[in-house]
Amino acid sequence: MHHTPDTAPGCPAHPAAAAPPAPALFTWEFGADPYPAYAWLREHAPVHRTELPSGVEAWLVTRYADARQALADARLSKNPVHHSEGAHGKGKVGIPGERSANLMTHLLNIDPPDHTRLRRLVSKAFTPRRVAAFAPRVQELTDALIDGFAARGEADLIHEFAFPLPIYAICDLLGVPREDQDDFRDWAGMMLRHTKPGGTGGGPRGGVAKAVKKIRGYLAELIHRKRAVLPPEPAPDEDLISGLIRASDHGEHLTENEVAAMAFILLFAGFETTVNLIGNGTYALLRTPDQRELLQKSLAAGDREVLTTGIEELLRYDGPVELATWRFATEELTLGGERIAVGDPVLVVLAAADRDPARFDAPDTLDLRRTDNPHLGYGHGIHYCLGAPLARLEGRTALATLLTRLPDIRLAADPEELRWRGGLIMRGLRALPVEFTPAP
Numbered sequence: 001m002h003h004t005p006d007t008a009p010g011c012p013a014h015p016a017a018a019a020p021p022a023p024a025l026f027t028w029e030f031g032a033d034p035y036p037a038y039a040w041l042r043e044h045a046p047v048h049r050t051e052l053p054s055g056v057e058a059w060l061v062t063r064y065a066d067a068r069q070a071l072a073d074a075r076l077s078k079n080p081v082h083h084s085e086g087a088h089g090k091g092k093v094g095i096p097g098e099r100s101a102n103l104m105t106h107l108l109n110i111d112p113p114d115h116t117r118l119r120r121l122v123s124k125a126f127t128p129r130r131v132a133a134f135a136p137r138v139q140e141l142t143d144a145l146i147d148g149f150a151a152r153g154e155a156d157l158i159h160e161f162a163f164p165l166p167i168y169a170i171c172d173l174l175g176v177p178r179e180d181q182d183d184f185r186d187w188a189g190m191m192l193r194h195t196k197p198g199g200t201g202g203g204p205r206g207g208v209a210k211a212v213k214k215i216r217g218y219l220a221e222l223i224h225r226k227r228a229v230l231p232p233e234p235a236p237d238e239d240l241i242s243g244l245i246r247a248s249d250h251g252e253h254l255t256e257n258e259v260a261a262m263a264f265i266l267l268f269a270g271f272e273t274t275v276n277l278i279g280n281g282t283y284a285l286l287r288t289p290d291q292r293e294l295l296q297k298s299l300a301a302g303d304r305e306v307l308t309t310g311i312e313e314l315l316r317y318d319g320p321v322e323l324a325t326w327r328f329a330t331e332e333l334t335l336g337g338e339r340i341a342v343g344d345p346v347l348v349v350l351a352a353a354d355r356d357p358a359r360f361d362a363p364d365t366l367d368l369r370r371t372d373n374p375h376l377g378y379g380h381g382i383h384y385c386l387g388a389p390l391a392r393l394e395g396r397t398a399l400a401t402l403l404t405r406l407p408d409i410r411l412a413a414d415p416e417e418l419r420w421r422g423g424l425i426m427r428g429l430r431a432l433p434v435e436f437t438p439a440p
């Protein structure tokens with residue numbers, strides 16, 4: 001395996017005093033629990049060059065201070081044209097199929113001034129008010145999904161709950177008609193297919209690329225249909241795609257490609273992330289009885305405070321985005337004492353930064369009441385998660401409703417048996433079997 005740091009500090013003459021050996025990265029074992037390996041990297045190789053399973057070489061940044069600096073560093077571009085190896089052309093960097101589907105001009109692939117212009121436009125259509133007005137619909141969706149399995153006394157929380165909730169929510173926000181939403185559910189399911197460690201392998205990337213192509217075709221047609229019937233003045237509850245078509249910046253409208261890429265990235269960035277917030281979050285709670293009890297008691301007392309700080313803690317403790325998306329050095333720079341050359345890819349390991357003992361007290365402890373918690377789970381800087389208010393709304397509604405309606409919910413599998421998806425960027429379970437007293 002050439003994915004391991006090649007120099008382990010420690011004196012070979014005194015093996016008892018030596019540091020533990022360098023960990024293997026991107027294996028199945030690593031996928032099940034990457035935190036010990038990240039602790040090793042933070043301590044011994046905080047900015048570490050490694051070869052990913054795809055063959056691409058990249059720097060992994062694991063300390064909180066370095067991570068925060070890198071996320072906000074304008075010398076690190078999001079545009080894959082800056083990658084020295086031009087690996088995007090070979091489909092090894094970024095979202096599979098996005099180039100061939102003509103979806104490259106989205107927020108996570110561009111820098112200012114284009115990023116500033118597009119982000120301002122979408123912020124107009126994606127306002128906190130629109131999200132707040134959406135709360136009753138999220139509650140309704142959540143209850144309907146729980147109704148689907150409550151009487152059975154057991155369920156797979158990923159497939160029956162965490163997976164459909166964000167799909168229907170985003171479809172509603174975008175303005176995808178209800179009768180088309182199950183197609184979206186199928187395409188999203190294709191994206192979630194089995195992946196190998198490190199997010200490689202022709203099968204899964206091929207599957208994702210196919211789903212991306214289908215979504216692109218559908219969006220083109222939907223945008224065309226909506227443009228044809230767009231009223232001169234917006235209705236108060238205008239959907240997001242119509243809002244994007246209408247939105248203009250100093251009179252400059254988005255191109256059809258930009259509208260499609262924006263709708264696509266909202267779906268892509270807002271879907272698997274939320275699945276994993278609900279999945280990883282529930283899993284962490286079910287494995288930490290005192291914290292779960294604390295939350296249940298506070299909810300029963302009508303207090304939402306533990307829920308509010310708790311969601312942030314679950315994002316820090318085992319968040320959905322393990323590594324931030326790709327960045328490429330546009331000039332030579334020094335990070336954590338390492339020299340990063342022009343064109344080098346940099347991957348900020350959010351999951352490692354958020355367990356850095358230099359920033360967080362008792363970082364490996366789940367503490368739902370933690371208030372000093374500036375975690376990087378939503379990123380940092382100009383690419384900070386646009387959908388954070390929606391994610392928080394969905395996460396809070398899902399967890400609070402689940403723990404209230406199914407109060408004795410518990411794991412129905414040995415944690416050792418659970419399998420994690422192998423994607424490079426996201427961290428989440430493939431299935432989460434639970435059982436509970438059947439509820440009406």
Ligand code: HEM
Nearest residue numbers: 107108269270273274277324325378379383385386387391
């Ligand atoms: C718990 C759920 C979520 C988490 C943990 C999450 C996390 C993140 C992170 C870490 C980034 C920055 C990536 C980087 O800098 O490399 C990001 C960006 C983004 N997120 Fe989220 N996200 C979540 C939910 C959502 C939702 C629900 C939406 C929208 C419907 C969304 C839309 C976006 C968009 C559009 C960007 C790109 C912003 C930009 O480049 O300016 N996210 N998210």
